[in-house]
Amino acid sequence: MRFRALGAVAAAVGVLALTAAPAGAAQNWQTVSTDSTWHCSAYKTHKVSDNVKFKVCAVVNGSRYAQAVLVVQNAASVAVSIGGAVSSNFGSNVDCASSTLNPGFTRGCLAPTKYVGNESIFTVAARLRLNGVDDWYYDTEFYAP
Numbered sequence: 001m002r003f004r005a006l007g008a009v010a011a012a013v014g015v016l017a018l019t020a021a022p023a024g025a026a027q028n029w030q031t032v033s034t035d036s037t038w039h040c041s042a043y044k045t046h047k048v049s050d051n052v053k054f055k056v057c058a059v060v061n062g063s064r065y066a067q068a069v070l071v072v073q074n075a076a077s078v079a080v081s082i083g084g085a086v087s088s089n090f091g092s093n094v095d096c097a098s099s100t101l102n103p104g105f106t107r108g109c110l111a112p113t114k115y116v117g118n119e120s121i122f123t124v125a126a127r128l129r130l131n132g133v134d135d136w137y138y139d140t141e142f143y144a145p
Contacts, residue, residue, distance in 0.1 A: 029082075029099045032071055032108035037061055039122065039142035043073065048130045051076035052101075056086065056137045057108075058122035060144040066119075068092040068111040070126040070137075074101045081131050084109065089123040090116045098129075120144055 034040060037060055043053035057069040068088035074080055083098040086109055096109035109126075116122070122144060126137045 028094055028096055028109050028111075029101075029107045030110060032069065032106065032110075038069075039144050040071070041124075041137065041140045044135075044137055046128060046130045046133075047135045048133045049076055049080070052080055052130055054126070054128045054135075054137060056124040056126045056140050058088065058124050058142045058144065060116065060122065064116050064118070065113045066090055066092060066116045066122060066144075067113045068094075068122075068124045068126075070096060070109040070128065071106065072101060072108075072128060073106040074103055077103055079103060081129075082107075083129040084127045084134070086111050086124065086126040088114075088125075090114050090119060 038057050040057035041055045043055045046052045052074055054072045058066055059069060060066040068086045070084060070086040072082055079100050079102045082101045084096045087093040092111040092114045094111040101107055120143055122142045123139045125139045127134050
């Protein structure tokens with residue numbers, strides 16, 4: 001009887017572990033703060049709301065690694081649903097998981113870091129899905145010496 005109970009507990013833990021995995025999909029949305037390594041476009045207002053703005057960035061460090069980022073800012077008084085994608089000409093691309101963005105928050109969807117070597121012109125584009133409606137930030141070029 002004791003082994004049967006232990007087996008049931010182990011099975012329950014396994015099911016919880018499997019059902020918890022998809023929650024990690026939103027991990028690519030993070031708190032962001034820019035510095036001199038961030039090369040960003042101006043904010044664009046999403047066509048669904050004057051209170052939700054987004055921009056694209058290329059983050060390039062001194063070792064010549066870079067990543068593309070989609071940054072979203074929610075100045076609305078209500079939470080919104082966000083998702084989307086960000087891509088670049090240097091292979092830093094990612095689908096941004098669906099997530100809730102609370103009022104007053106800014107979050108970034110960070111694509112993987114890629115080695116760019118001596119490349120100095122970076123192109124980044126993004127799609128922001130806000131409450132089910134897509135809007136695009138088309139190819140934006142950044143120069144990083």
